[in-house]
Amino acid sequence: VQLVGGPGEDRGHAGGIISPGCFSVFTPMFTWRFNTSVPLFLRYGIFERCRELVEAGFDVRQPDKENVTLLHWAAINNRIDLVKYYISKGGVVDQLGGDLNSTPLHWATRQGHLSMVVQLMKYGADPSLIDGEGCSCVHLAAQFGHTSIVAYLIAKGQDVDMMDQNGMTPLMWAAYRTHSVDPTRLLLTFNVSVNLGDKYHKNTALHWAVLAGNTTVISLLLDANANVDAQNIKGETPLDLAKQRKNVWMINHLQEAWQAKGHDSPSYLKRLKMDKVNIQTHTHTLKYIIIIRLEKSWKSDPGIIKASEEQKKKTIVELAETGSLDLSIFCSTCLIRKPIRSKHCAVCNRCIAKFDHHCPWVGNCVGSGNHRYFMGYLFFLLCMICWMIYGCICYWRIHCATSYAKDGFWLYLTQIASCSPWMFWMFLNSIFHFMWVAVLIMCQLYQIAALGITTNERMNARRYKHFKVTATSIESPFNHGCIRNLIDFFEIRCCGLIRPVAVDWTTQYTIEYDQTSGSGYQLV
Template sequence: MEGSGGGCGERECKNHSHGPLGLHGHSWSKMYEEKDLPEEQDVLPFVGGYSNFDIVKATQYGLLDRCQELVEAGYDVRQPDKENVTLLHWAAINNRLDLVKFFISKGAVVDQLGGDLNSTPLHWAVRQGHLSMVILLLKCGADPTLIDGEGYSSLHLAVLFQHMPVIAYLISKGQSVDSADRNGQTPLMLSAHKVIGMEPTRFLLKFNPSIKVVDDIEKNTALHWAVIAGNISAVDVLLEAGSSLDIKNIKGDRPLDLAHQTKNRLLTHLLSEEEKIRARKTSRFLRILEKNEFLLLLVSSLTLIWAIGYVADLNSDSWLLKGSLLVFIFVILSLFARQFVGFNKLKYFPVAFMLGSVFWISWTCFIRFLPDFSGTVSQLPFFLGMVGLFYYFYKTVRTDPGFIKTTEEENKKNIIDLGESGCLDFRTFCTSCLVKKPLRSMHCHTCNSCVARYDQHCIWIGRCIGVGNHSYFVLFLFFLTMVNIWAIYGTILYWSEHCTTTYREDGAWISFTQIVSCSPWVLYIFTLIFFHTSWATLLLILQLYQISFLGLTSHERITLWSKRSKHPVSLRKTPYNHGCLQNLADFFTCRCFGMFKPNIIDWTKQYTLTFHTVKDVHPV
C-alpha cells in the first residue's frame, strides 16, 4: 500500500497484506517472518506520536517526514541493520514508493544484497507482488536478472508466487522467458515442478517459451519436471502446447518412463494416449481424415437422423426389433465417431445435428409438402427461407466475429502501459490473449480468443457471436424460424390431406395413433421441426428484445441481471441504449432512407465510454 500506514499497529499489520512487513525468509516455501513486538508495546508508539520511531520502523510504516528528519540528522541510507537489511529493502517489501524515491536520491544502492536470502529490494518486491514497486525499481536501474541466495531471478520468484501481472511486466520489459536460474531451470520448468496447477504454466506459454530446452543438471524438460511433480494440469497444458515425448534426460528417461516410475496411473494414461494420437498423425490416410473431421461428423449426423426415421417408418409392428436396430445404429456410429473424429471436434456435434436436421426437413418439405401447396405464392416462403437460411449461416460462420488481434510487440507495449498506469488487472487485461480488453469484450474459452462486443458462443453455429457477425446471426435465426413455421404448416396440411383421423368419434389418442401409423417419418420430422422452432424462435425473440429495447448483448444482459440481487440495476438505463429505433439502426447500420444516422463504432479498439463524441461516432 502506498503512503503512510500510521493507523495500524504491528499486530494488526500482521493480519493484513498492506501493513509493514519484516523479512527473514529461509526458504521459498516459508519466505516471511514478521517482526514481533511485545503485546504491551503494540500501541505505545502511537500514544506519543512517531517521534520515537527509529528509521527502520518509520520506513516500514511509510513515515516520509520522520525518515527525512533522521536522514538529515546524519543517518546513512546505505547502512544495513543488524540483519544486514537496508532501508531500501524495508521500503520495497512494504510498497513505500515515496520512500524508495527518497532513499535512492540520497544514495541508496538499488541492487544492494541483504537478508538471509541475500536478495535485492527488487526480489523482495516481487515476492510480495508489488507491481508498482517493481516498476519503480526497474526505472531506477534495478537488475531483474540478478540471482538471490536461493538461485532465483526476479522472474523465477514471480512464477513461484504466481504474480501474473509481475510476470507479464518483467517479460515485456525484456527479461527472457527462457532465462535460467542457478540450476539451469527456466521459469516454465519451475512452474511445472513447483507450482501445482494449470497456472502460471499456461500463462507462461503465451510468451512462446522453449518447450524443448533442458536444465543444466538433470537434463529434464518442463514436461519431465511436471511428471516428476505429479502436476497433471501442467502436463495437460504442456502436451497441448506440443511438448516432445521423446526427449530423454541424463538418465535416459522419457516423460512416459518417469510416469511409470512414479506409478501415477493417470499421468501414464495421459501420456500413453498422447503418444498414440501423435503416432496416428504419421499416417497419410489418418491425416486426411483429421482434416475432414467435421465432414465426417456431418455425415454421421445425417446418417443418424435418417436411420432413426427409417427405423421408425418400418412396417414392422415389433417395437423390440425397432429398438434393437436403433441401439445397433447408435453403437456403430459411436464407434465410428470415436475412431475417426477427434475429441476436440465433438463440440461441433450440435452444428452437425442442426445442419443434418435442416437437410432432412427441407428434403421432406420438397418431396412431401410442396405438392400440397397449389400456388407459387404459398411455396415462395419455403424457397426464400432456405436461401436466406444457408446464406446467413455461411456469413455467420465465415465472418470474423471481432477477434481482438494484436502483434507480440503491441501486447508487450500494452502490458507496460497498463502496468505503469496501475491498470494491469483482470478487468482491463486478458491473461489468456495478453491483450488490453476493449469495452464490451469478453474472452471466449471455447474459441480461446477475446471477442469485441461479445454476445455468446452459439453451439448451433459453433462460432462466437460478436460485433462482426451478430447481425448475420439474427438474420439466420429469422430465416430458420421462417422455414420451420412454414414446415409446421406444411406438416399439418399433409396430415389433413393424406391421413384419415377420427378425432371427433375416438378422441385425441386414437387420432395420434392414426397419424403415427399413417406416416411415422413425417411425425419424426415434425418432432425435429418443433424442436428447432422452439429454440430458434425463443433465441430470436430474446435477441430482438435485447437489441431494440435494451441495446445490450446476451452476455451483458445476463451479467446485469445477476447483479440485480445485490444492487438495483436497470437494464434499460445503460450507456448503450439510445432508444428502440436508434438501437436497431445502430445494430444493422441502416439509414432507412436517411431517417436515421447510425453510430459506427470500432468496438475492437473502444476502451472508454467517450464513444458518443464526434471523433468516435461516424455516420455511414
C-alpha cells in the same frame, strides 16, 4: 505500532511489514514491532523518522545485523517514497542482502509489488541478477504467480526461455508452483518453448506439471501442443509419471492427447462444404440461405482484437507505468488492453469485441463481427423448421386416412405415427428444435431491442461498473430505446432518414454520457 523489549534488544522480522534496523538506532531503548498494514504504518510518520536519521548522518547503504539495507525494507513494504529518498542519498539499487543474498528488486518481485518493480527498474535495477537460490526476477515472479510482473519483465526485454542456475525456465516454475491458468497462459502467449527440457532432469514443463499434480496447467500445455512423448533423463514420459502417481484424471487426459496426436478429422460442416453432391440436393432457396448464414457465422471474424508483438509490449509497459496493469482491463493471454464490452473467450483463446457468447453449434464466438449473421441464421433456421412442420402436416393430410377434428387428438396421433413412422419422427424432431431455437431467438431479440446488452453483459452485469443493477432490472448505458437499438444492431439505413451509429468495438475503451439529453450518449 507496539513497543516491546527493552534496552539492548534489536529484533527484526522478514515477513509482512518489517522493522528495519534504523528504528532501533533512532530509539536505542526500544525495538519496534509493527502489526499494522502498510497504509497505517505510514500514518505513524516512520518516513519522517528515517529521513531525520539519514540527515543526521546514517549511511543508507549500511546493512543491519541480518545483512539487509534500508532499500530492501522499503522495497518489500512497497514504500516508493522511501525508495526514491534512499536512492537520492546514495542507496545502491542492486545491493545484495538478506539470507538469500537478494537485491531489493528480488524482494519486491517476491511480494508481487509491480509498482515497486517499475520504480526500481527506472533507477537501473537489473532483473537478470540471480539470488542465492539461483533465480532471476522473472523466475521468482513465475513461481509466486505474479502475472503482471512476468508480463512487465518480458516486455522490458527478459528472455521468456531464460534458465536459472538450476536449469529451470519461467514456464517450468509456473507449471510446478502455480496452480492457476496464469502466468502459464501468459507465457504461452509469448511463444515460450513449451517442449524445452531443464538442464539436469530433462523434464519439460508438462513433466513438472504432472509431478505437481497441476491439472490446470496440464490442460493449458496440452492445448499448446506440448509433446506427450517427451522423455526425461530416466526415459519417463509425462504419462509414465502420471501412472506412477495413480492420478486418474491426468492419466485419462494424457492418454487422450497421445491417441489424438497427429489426427485432425474434419468437422461435419467442412465435409458438407466439400461434398458437391450433397450441396446439389439443397434445391430450396431457404436451405441455401441457412447454409450461407451458417457459413458467415462460422467463418466470419467475430471481432478478434489483434495487436502486433511490439504493440503488446508497449501496452504492458504503458499500463504498468501508469498503475493500470490490472487483469480486469488487461488480458494476460492476448496481452492487450480490453476494449469495453469485450471478453476473452476461453474456448477460442482470444479476446472478442462486444462478446455475446461462444456458440459450439457454429463453432465460433458471437461478437461484433458476426452477431447479425448469427441472428439471420437463427431466423431462417426457424423459418425452415416451421416449413418442415408444415410439410409434415400436409403429408398427413394427403397420405393418412385420419382427421384431427373427427378422430380426436389421441387417435389422430396414433394413426399418423403408424401411417409413416419416419415422418412422425421428423415431426417430433422439428418440434423439439423449434422450441429451443424459438426461445434462443426471442431471448436474443429481447436483449438486443429491449435491454441493449449482450448475453455476457446480462450474465455478468454486476461485475461491470458501467451497469446499474437492481434486484429487478439492469440499466445499460448502451440502451437507447427499442427502435434505436434495432437500427444500430442491424445497421438499417433508409434514404438518409435512418442512419445507424457506427462504433468500432475493437478500439472502444471507455464510455462517457451526454449530459444534455437523458437518453443521449457519446462514445469515446
